[in-house]
Amino acid sequence: MxxxxxxxxxxxxxxxxxxxxxxxxxxxxxxAVQEMRCPSGxxxxxxxxxxxxxxxxxxxxxxxxxxxxxxxxSAVRIGFxxxxxxxxxxxxxxxxxxxxxxxxxxxSVYVPKGGxxxxxxxxxxxxxxxxxxxxxxxxxLSATRREAAREGREFVVMGDWNIAxxxxxxxxxxxxxxxxGFLPEEREWIAGIQSPRTLVDVVxxxxxxxxxxxxxxxxxxxxxxxxxxxxxxxxxATPRLARSAIVTGTDRDLSYDTRISDHAPVVVxxxx
Amino acid sequence: MxxxxxxxxxxxxxxxxxxxxxxxxxxxxxxAVQEMRCPSGxxxxxxxxxxxxxxxxxxxxxxxxxxxxxxxxSAVRIGFxxxxxxxxxxxxxxxxxxxxxxxxxxxSVYVPKGGxxxxxxxxxxxxxxxxxxxxxxxxxLSATRREAAREGREFVVMGDWNIAxxxxxxxxxxxxxxxxGFLPEEREWIAGIQSPRTLVDVVxxxxxxxxxxxxxxxxxxxxxxxxxxxxxxxxxATPRLARSAIVTGTDRDLSYDTRISDHAPVVVxxxx
DNA sequence: CCTACAAGG
DNA sequence: CCTTATAGG
Numbered sequence: 001m002x003x004x005x006x007x008x009x010x011x012x013x014x015x016x017x018x019x020x021x022x023x024x025x026x027x028x029x030x031x032a033v034q035e036m037r038c039p040s041g042x043x044x045x046x047x048x049x050x051x052x053x054x055x056x057x058x059x060x061x062x063x064x065x066x067x068x069x070x071x072x073x074s075a076v077r078i079g080f081x082x083x084x085x086x087x088x089x090x091x092x093x094x095x096x097x098x099x100x101x102x103x104x105x106x107x108s109v110y111v112p113k114g115g116x117x118x119x120x121x122x123x124x125x126x127x128x129x130x131x132x133x134x135x136x137x138x139x140x141l142s143a144t145r146r147e148a149a150r151e152g153r154e155f156v157v158m159g160d161w162n163i164a165x166x167x168x169x170x171x172x173x174x175x176x177x178x179x180x181g182f183l184p185e186e187r188e189w190i191a192g193i194q195s196p197r198t199l200v201d202v203v204x205x206x207x208x209x210x211x212x213x214x215x216x217x218x219x220x221x222x223x224x225x226x227x228x229x230x231x232x233x234x235x236x237a238t239p240r241l242a243r244s245a246i247v248t249g250t251d252r253d254l255s256y257d258t259r260i261s262d263h264a265p266v267v268v269x270x271x272x
Numbered sequence: 273m274x275x276x277x278x279x280x281x282x283x284x285x286x287x288x289x290x291x292x293x294x295x296x297x298x299x300x301x302x303x304a305v306q307e308m309r310c311p312s313g314x315x316x317x318x319x320x321x322x323x324x325x326x327x328x329x330x331x332x333x334x335x336x337x338x339x340x341x342x343x344x345x346s347a348v349r350i351g352f353x354x355x356x357x358x359x360x361x362x363x364x365x366x367x368x369x370x371x372x373x374x375x376x377x378x379x380s381v382y383v384p385k386g387g388x389x390x391x392x393x394x395x396x397x398x399x400x401x402x403x404x405x406x407x408x409x410x411x412x413l414s415a416t417r418r419e420a421a422r423e424g425r426e427f428v429v430m431g432d433w434n435i436a437x438x439x440x441x442x443x444x445x446x447x448x449x450x451x452x453g454f455l456p457e458e459r460e461w462i463a464g465i466q467s468p469r470t471l472v473d474v475v476x477x478x479x480x481x482x483x484x485x486x487x488x489x490x491x492x493x494x495x496x497x498x499x500x501x502x503x504x505x506x507x508x509a510t511p512r513l514a515r516s517a518i519v520t521g522t523d524r525d526l527s528y529d530t531r532i533s534d535h536a537p538v539v540v541x542x543x544x
Numbered sequence: 545c546c547t548a549c550a551a552g553g
Numbered sequence: 554c555c556t557t558a559t560a561g562g
Contacts, residue, residue, distance in 0.1 A: 009553080010556050035553090037557060061557035062552070113553065219553090219554040262553080262555070281562080282547050307562085309548055333548035334561070385562065491545040491562090534546070534562080547562075553555080 001101055001270045004028040005108065005158035005233055007216070007263035010037040011064075015044045017260045022251065023047075026267060029070045030096070032108035034160045034233075035261075036064030036089070055079070057089020064089040065108045065159065071098045080140035085112075085133055093144065095153065101272050102241075105148040109137070109159035114180040127180060130162070134189045141193055145238070154272075157199070158235035160216075160263065163190045165201065168211050169231035181232060193236070200242035202235045202268050203249070213250045216263045224259065227252075233266045246271045273373055273542045276300040277380065277430035277505055279488070279535035282309040283336075287316045289532045294523065295319075298539060301342045302368070304380030306432045306505075307533075308336030308361070327351070329361020336361040337380045337431065343370045352412035357384075357405055365416065367425065373544050374513075377420040381409070381431035386452040399452060402434070406461045413465055417510070426544075429471070430507035432488075432535065435462045437473065440483050441503035453504060465508070472514035474507045474540050475521070485522045488535045496531065499524075505538045518543045 004026060008014035011033070023031070023046065031050070036043070040056045050068035055078045057063045067073075073094035079086030080093075093107040114130035115123025141157060148155040163186045164170040176182045194201060203213065214229025223229065237245075250264040276298060280286035283305070295303070295318065303322070308315070312328045322340035327350045329335045339345075345366035351358030352365075365379040386402035387395025413429060420427040435458045439445040448454045465471060475485065486501025495501065509517075522536040 013556060035556085219556095221554085285547060307547085491547095493545085545562100548560090550557100550559080552557085 001030075001272050002026070002028040002267065003030045003032075003106070003156060003158070003235065003270060004265050004267040005032040005034070005160075005235060006265040007034040007110070007160040007233060007261060009035050009261040009263065011046070012038055012042070012044055014260050015046055019260050020046050022260060022265065026251070026265070028267065030104075030106050031068040032106065032158045033066040033068065034064075034108060034110040036066055037061055038064060053078075053092050053094055055089045055092050058087045059089070062089075063110055065092050065110050067092050067094050067106060067108050069094065069096055069106070071096045080137060080144075082133075082136045082140075085136065090133075091137075093157075095151075103151065103153040105144065105151075105153045105155045107144075107155075107157040107159075109157060109161070111137070111160060111162045113162050114183075114186075116178070116180045117183070118178060123180075127183075130180075131185070131189075134186075138189070138193050141199070145198060149238070154238045154241040155199075156202075156235055156237040156241060158233075158266070160233050161190060162232055163187065164230045164232055165190045165204070165234075168204075168209070169214075171211075171214065171226075171228045171230075181230065196239060198238075199236040200239050202237050202242045202245050203231075203266060204234070205242050206245045206248040206268075213252065214264075215250050215266050219262050233263055235266060235268055241270060241272065244271045245269065273302075273544050274298070274300040274539065275302045275304075275378070275428060275430070275507065275542060276537050276539040277304040277306070277432075277507055278537035279306040279382070279432040279505055279533060281307050281533040281535065283318070284310055284314070284316055286532050287318055291532050292318050294532060294537065298523070298537070300539065302376075302378050303340040304378065304430045305338040305340065306336075306380060306382040308338055309333055310336060325350075325364050325366055327361045327364050330359045331361070334361075335382055337364050337382050339364050339366050339378060339380050341366065341368055341378070343368045352409060352416075354405075354408045354412075357408065362405075363409075365429075367423075375423065375425040377416065377423075377425045377427045379416075379427075379429040379431075381429060381433070383409070383432060383434045385434050386455075386458075388450070388452045389455070390450060395452075399455075402452075403457070403461075406458075410461070410465050413471070417470060421510070426510045426513040427471075428474075428507055428509040428513060430505075430538070432505050433462060434504055435459065436502045436504055437462045437476070440476075440481070441486075443483075443486065443498075443500045443502075453502065468511060470510075471508040472511050474509050474514045474517050475503075475538060476506070477514050478517045478520040478540075485524065486536075487522050487538050491534050505535055507538060507540055513542060513544065516543045517541065
């Protein structure tokens with residue numbers, strides 16, 4: 001079973017840049033998408049063969065998450081019960097009851113970007129907003145994971161977390177110690193929602209100790225060519241599922257002429 | 273002597289679309305440009321070999337007129353003495369004293385678009401504004417033409433007039449009788465500033481009685497392919513100069529792969 | 545159906 | 554250095 005997460009940075013732009021070819025070659029069973037940046041009525045016809053659950057949110061041209069699944073969802077949830085964040089297109093969650101595999105709950109999340117809190121008022125406000133999201137979202141994760149467990153479901157929540165968890169997860173960690181996305185409080189939070197008995201960072205578990213693989217590179221300069229990236233997209237899975245991963249990585253190495261997005265897809269093959 | 277006028281619809285976009293190749297092939301002695309849509313500091317380096325007089329105006333990303341001349345101007349004027357319109361990047365005028373030809377005054381104008389006055393308040397206001405421009409501009413034309421005459425200068429004022437003068441000047445004139453750009457009052461105005469002793473529409477004089485040649489086609493649909501265009505860009509010249517025209521036309525027929533702009537250049541070779 | 549700009553990343 | 558939205562054409 002192949003599960004992928006991909007911040008496409010605008011599904012309409014991604015279509016032009018080769019998303020359909022990527023999907024045809026990789027054909028994940030489940031694909032979590034972030035930054036659709038597209039009204040539901042204008043999503044290009046690139047998810048043929050999938051059941052698509054899409055929350056565009058209410059802010060035109062921004063955010064937007066989706067789940068494309070080969071199996072039809074048996075339940076769908078949009079948002080995670082937050083008054084502040086549920087209408088922004090940041091979270092969708094579906095249950096899957098496939099004929100030939102374990103019961104599953106999968107989720108696609110797009111964590112807000114913060115601001116560098118030392119810069120100005122607006123940046124500080126953005127960072128505080130990010131932490132409000134994180135606190136609220138942690139409660140939901142805990143609850144939905146437990147509920148999934150009671151139903152005998154494995155659970156995988158994936159997306160763009162906008163946090164690099166450790167020094168292994170960004171190329172220039174020394175210069176970014178005070179940068180948004182690598183602040184101590186953010187790293188504490190992402191560590192705090194993981195444990196060997198609750199949720200496991202699948203790629204890191206499978207490729208522990210190595211640098212990267214990064215999933216995002218700035219468009220500017222030669223960040224991509226120099227692999228000066230960040231690993232901010234990942235899949236957190238329940239332990240049994242996480243340990244079943246047999247191939248993990250990003251599609252940075254796949255031979256596509258054009259970069260589809262500033263993020264690379266994060267793809268995991270689970271042996272279930 | 274070759275004189276051209278070209279509404280480039282954004283000089284930066286025009287550069288990408290082949291403007292440098294066009295200029296290299298046509299090499300007018302004088303080029304009037306409209307809709308530069310570009311701050312003066314960011315004009316691409318496409319006018320090498322020309323003296324460039326550019327008024328970007330104060331509205332970011334809109335309007336902007338220029339004159340590119342092989343001869344260095346002996347005088348430059350920006351605007352035509354209108355409080356309302358002089359800072360919008362709609363008029364530049366220069367005097368040229370070439371070694372090998374007549375004394376000249378040349379001008380580049382971008383007449384405001386109106387609105388269809390039967391539609392709504394905003395459209396009516398735009399049309400009224402256009403007429404305020406026209407009334408004020410007519411006074412300037414009359415004065416500057418006389419001044420040029422006193423100095424022994426021929427005068428040519430050219431640009432995007434946003435008025436099709438007669439039924440010969442737009443493909444679908446029947447359906448556009450109540451459209452902005454072909455209103456009776458607009459046609460009266462453009463007729464009123466012309467006469468065999470003052471200013472002459474050079475292309476129309478040289479190719480009188482024929483349909484077109486059009487200089488603008490909507491980007492939408494197949495307007496260009498069907499030649500469903502308007503002749504709204506033209507050169508008005510003092511009679512002696514106008515009668516000296518030996519080749520007149522637009523570059524609609526030149527074999528360029530891409531349309532540089534929604535307007536075509538209007539090029540006249542004067543035998544002086 | 546293009547052009548710019550603006551705001552967000 | 555990309556994306557989208559928006560106003561203007």
